[in-house]
Amino acid sequence: MPRVAIDVLLKREILDPQGRAVEQALPGLGYHPASEVRVGKHLEMVVDADGDELASQVERMCEGFLTNPVIESYRWRVIADDERADA
């Protein structure tokens, strides 16, 4: 069964205070500076569907439940077991 990774961020035109806070904190804490920092949600899950059915089910749950499509956008992909962020 495919394992799906979903990334959710505030839309580009929406202010992201958490990203701004990270961006401003990095140099002061002794880290390499970064720009255009955005902070959002990452989900991984196993979904029992394939192909077009998988795409339509994942997009339906993203648009109806996992994100707020007014202010957030998302991107999803199928990942291998060794691409899990908790691997």
Place this chain on the structure above:
Amino acid sequence: MPRVAIDVLLKREILDPQGRAVEQALPGLGYHPASEVRVGKHLEMVVDADGDELASQVERMCEGFLTNPVIESYRWRVIADDERADA
């Protein structure tokens, strides 16, 4: 300058109540069931470094600031502009 995406999840052996809540809610709300749901953080940022220098800077900020390495693990990759989650 490379754009970096960082995914952070609780380690696999740590209970993820938010993932559990999503998993339990999906079927009741009329969505396709999913299993092994994990919910974490997704960050995107532009970092002015390349190659080994980029890797060492990103890993240092992940381990020292962006994650709690006791309970969280992360994975990072360089993404193209059209792979941005807010694209």
